[in-house]
Amino acid sequence: MKEYGTGSCSSRILAGTTSLHTKLESKLAKFKGVEDALVFSTGFMTMAGTVSGIMGKGDVILSDEFNHASIVDGCRLSGADVRIYKHNDMGSLEEHLAGRPASANKLIVTDGVFSMRGTVANLPRIVDLAQKHNAVLMVDDAHGTGVLGKTGRGTPEHFGLDGRIDIVCGTFSKSLGTIGGFAGSSKEIISYLRLNSRPFLFTAAPPPSVVATVIACLEVIEEEPELLVKLHDNTRIVKEGLSDAGFSLEDTVTPIIPVLIGDDRITFKVAAALEDEGIMVNPVVAPAVPPGNSLIRISVMASFSTDQLVEAIRKIKLVGQRMGIV
Numbered sequence: 331m332k333e334y335g336t337g338s339c340s341s342r343i344l345a346g347t348t349s350l351h352t353k354l355e356s357k358l359a360k361f362k363g364v365e366d367a368l369v370f371s372t373g374f375m376t377m378a379g380t381v382s383g384i385m386g387k388g389d390v391i392l393s394d395e396f397n398h399a400s401i402v403d404g405c406r407l408s409g410a411d412v413r414i415y416k417h418n419d420m421g422s423l424e425e426h427l428a429g430r431p432a433s434a435n436k437l438i439v440t441d442g443v444f445s446m447r448g449t450v451a452n453l454p455r456i457v458d459l460a461q462k463h464n465a466v467l468m469v470d471d472a473h474g475t476g477v478l479g480k481t482g483r484g485t486p487e488h489f490g491l492d493g494r495i496d497i498v499c500g501t502f503s504k505s506l507g508t509i510g511g512f513a514g515s516s517k518e519i520i521s522y523l524r525l526n527s528r529p530f531l532f533t534a535a536p537p538p539s540v541v542a543t544v545i546a547c548l549e550v551i552e553e554e555p556e557l558l559v560k561l562h563d564n565t566r567i568v569k570e571g572l573s574d575a576g577f578s579l580e581d582t583v584t585p586i587i588p589v590l591i592g593d594d595r596i597t598f599k600v601a602a603a604l605e606d607e608g609i610m611v612n613p614v615v616a617p618a619v620p621p622g623n624s625l626i627r628i629s630v631m632a633s634f635s636t637d638q639l640v641e642a643i644r645k646i647k648l649v650g651q652r653m654g655i656v
């Protein structure tokens with residue numbers, strides 16, 4: 331803060347870009363294996379600004395029905411023809427793709443890891459379909475970055491698809507511990523976004539202290555791989571513990587663990603009862619999930635000790651029994 335000040339006090343293209351912003355963009359491009367990257371002030375603005383920055387009237391967007399609200403709003407902002415395909419349903423995606431004129435600009439957009447249920451997009455098949463139908467592919471890897479793949483580079487690395495995704499995006503508000511977001515792609519697309527994405531252009535740049543935090547956090551991911559191992563070990567302990575206790579869990583490989591409940595009132599009651607026991611979980615209801623599909627979202631961290639996890643599982647089981655869920 332002494333060197334750069336407390337805030338940017340300007341948009342990125344006026345006086346808001348410091349050497350830290352450009353350093354972070356180069357670091358992110360390298361981390362994600364893309365030519366260039368662009369840093370936005372929030373993850374929401376990244377997705378909304380990337381989709382609406384490259385797509386417009388007359389173009390076609392194919393969007394998963396469970397994509398994050400930032401993508402949904404980006405689609406609306408773009409004015410493009412938006413087709414929603416069924417969640418992770420490749421038949422539905424192909425049907426929508428096949429019905430569009432070959433000459434139309436097409437964008438397929440999907441979360442890498444879906445934020446509420448922790449499911450992972452079927453990227454291998456989506457990459458094939460994008461190639462077959464000459465569509466651009468954008469992945470919002472908010473929850474995959476720093477979490478999936480051998481080195482935490484995200485959902486594409488998890489599937490061995492590094493370099494096969496046209497636009498990879500993410501946020502700094504999950505594994506990177508602060509606020510902001512990024513889009514990574516070819517130099518051509520990033521240059522285009524830099525001058526055409528209104529949520530990038532017309533807002534203040536992220537403060538230098540935030541940017542420096544992200545640089546430091548990326549270094550942690552690169553230099554402390556044991557954290558990633560611990561994260562997945564911890565996830566396994568919680569999943570096995572809850573399954574053994576009789577909870578109905580979705581089959582996922584991510585540290586987002588959804589406990590499906592269905593009823594909104596019971597969901598809020600369970601979250602409140604757990605808070606009383608010192609366990610913080612998220613009650614998730616519509617519109618974050620379809621009505622009638624409410625759930626408790628448990629997020630596992632690498633910093634939890636095994637003792638803490640065993641105690642948490644014991645308390646979750648207790649509350650589950652008291653509420654009649656297990």
Ligand SMILES: Cc1ncc(COP(=O)(O)O)c(C=O)c1O
Pocket residue numbers: 372373374375377398400441443444445470472473501502503504509510511
């Ligand atoms: C999948 C996904 N995309 C985008 C965002 C928006 O990111 P942020 O909260 O950092 O603005 C979120 C955050 O909740 C998310 O889960």
